[in-house]
Amino acid sequence: MMDKFMQAAIDEAKLGLEEGGIPIGSVLVYKDEIIGRGHNRRVQSGSPILHGEMDALNNAGRQPASVYKASTLYTTLSPCSMCSGTILLYGIPKLVIGENQTFQGEEALLNERGVAIEVIHSQACISLMNGFIRDKPELWNEDIGE
Amino acid sequence: MMDKFMQAAIDEAKLGLEEGGIPIGSVLVYKDEIIGRGHNRRVQSGSPILHGEMDALNNAGRQPASVYKASTLYTTLSPCSMCSGTILLYGIPKLVIGENQTFQGEEALLNERGVAIEVIHSQACISLMNGFIRDKPELWNEDIGE
Numbered sequence: 001m002m003d004k005f006m007q008a009a010i011d012e013a014k015l016g017l018e019e020g021g022i023p024i025g026s027v028l029v030y031k032d033e034i035i036g037r038g039h040n041r042r043v044q045s046g047s048p049i050l051h052g053e054m055d056a057l058n059n060a061g062r063q064p065a066s067v068y069k070a071s072t073l074y075t076t077l078s079p080c081s082m083c084s085g086t087i088l089l090y091g092i093p094k095l096v097i098g099e100n101q102t103f104q105g106e107e108a109l110l111n112e113r114g115v116a117i118e119v120i121h122s123q124a125c126i127s128l129m130n131g132f133i134r135d136k137p138e139l140w141n142e143d144i145g146e
Numbered sequence: 147m148m149d150k151f152m153q154a155a156i157d158e159a160k161l162g163l164e165e166g167g168i169p170i171g172s173v174l175v176y177k178d179e180i181i182g183r184g185h186n187r188r189v190q191s192g193s194p195i196l197h198g199e200m201d202a203l204n205n206a207g208r209q210p211a212s213v214y215k216a217s218t219l220y221t222t223l224s225p226c227s228m229c230s231g232t233i234l235l236y237g238i239p240k241l242v243i244g245e246n247q248t249f250q251g252e253e254a255l256l257n258e259r260g261v262a263i264e265v266i267h268s269q270a271c272i273s274l275m276n277g278f279i280r281d282k283p284e285l286w287n288e289d290i291g292e
Contacts, residue, residue, distance in 0.1 A: 042208065049195065049204045049232065058195045062188065065291055085231020085252070086195065090291040106231070109255075145211055145236040 005029050006098060006120060009074045012039040012052065013128055019044050022143055023128040026052040026075040028060050028092075030067050036060025042143055051143075052076065053083035057090070068092050076125045078105040080144060088113055098125030102133060103144065151175050152244060152266060155220045158185040158198065159274055165190050168289055169274040172198040172221040174206045174238075176213050182206025188289055197289070198222065199229035203236070214238050222271045224251040226290060234259055244271030248279060249290065 002010070005027055012025025016039035028036040038055025041047050050058070053075050068090035078100035079087065087095060087110060097119045100107065107117055133140045148156070151173055158171025162185035174182040184201025187193050196204070199221050214236035224246035225233065233241060233256060243265045246253065253263055279286045 046207055047204055048206070048208055048236070049200050054195050058193055060194070061192055062194055062288065064288065068291065081231040081234035082228065083231070085227040085229070085234075088227035088231075090194070142208065142210065145214065 002122070002124070003074075003096070003120070005034065005072075005074045006076075006096060006122065008034060008037060009052075009076050009098065010122070010124055010128070012037055012056075013076045013125070016040050016044075016052070017128065017132065022139065023132050024052040024075070024077045026056040026073065028056050028071055028073055030071045035063070035067070035071070040143070043139070049082065051080065051083050053079055054086060057086060065091065072096060074098075076122070077129060078103055078107060078119075079110075080105045084110050087115060094118075096120065098122040099129070101126055102129040148268070148270070149220075149242070149266070151180065151218075151220045152222075152242060152268065154180055154183060155198075155222050155244065156268070156270055156274070158183055158202075159222045159271070162186050162190075162198070163274065163278065168285065169278050170198040170221070170223045172202040172219065174202050174217055174219055176217045181209070181213070181217070186289070189285070195228065197226065197229050199225055200232060203232060211237065218242060220244075222268070223275060224249055224253060224265075225256075226251045230256050233261060240264075242266065244268040245275070247272055248275035 009025040013023040017023035021043040022040040025039040041050035072094040076098035084106035159169040163169035167189040168186040171185040182205040187196035218240040222244035230252035
């Protein structure tokens with residue numbers, strides 16, 4: 001059975017796809033509760049910085065360091081340099097990744113800096129990305145700076 | 147005489163201070179023109195992701211990789227992990243930093259990844275940050291995840 005938090009991230013990714021966007025979702029979890037959820041909004045908001053993880057953190061609003069340092073970030077896809085840097089800025093200690101097969105971000109850097117990473121290799125996440133990359137390769141390349 | 151692009155970044159920082167915010171500003175320059183300008187909006191927008199550099203990139207909107215790869219980012223302060231990760235994501239090759247005395251971000255990582263960095267040691271930038279950190283240390287710590 002899928003972890004409920006990863007399921008919430010996947011639900012966000014699917015919502016993004018329905019909106020015509022990039023299907024990557026994320027939730028920030030503190031004390032077993034979701035305090036921020038989001039999905040990539042490049043298309044919907046015309047934003048180059050609202051990746052799923054960034055949107056989730058933005059929606060969580062301003063939080064004290066103590067909250068970030070006791071939180072876990074769930075994301076459907078391995079985080080890029082921007083999202084990884086944000087994880088480091090706020091000292092989020094734990095990251096659960098849906099999949100890193102269609103794209104691998106800065107897991108090595110995060111690991112080196114002490115972030116605990118769990119990759120669950122979710123077929124649901126892989127399918128979402130494979131379908132999207134096949135249908136809109138230019139949009140995907142734009143999102144990862146290529 | 148101050149470089150006109152760094153002056154534009156400083157003007158953004160001062161605007162942020164006038165708004166009651168954190169005085170850090172940034173501009174993205176492509177072909178000798180500013181295509182995005184911004185300043186830290188933690189206070190003004192209640193956003194943990196709108197650092198000055200992020201705001202400038204967001205205001206530049208969606209750009210093709212070819213634009214980022216021929217752009218220079220000016221920022222009044224050494225960029226944190228988040229902003230540095232964003233520079234890496236988009237492959238921005240050149241970074242001009244107002245000062246890195248009050249805070250030093252991920253310059254070593256950026257340098258290692260091939261980003262050309264110039265630090266101009268601007269007294270105007272140092273004064274803005276020193277005054278702000280003295281007046282609002284809690285807000286500053288929140289912004290850098292401490």
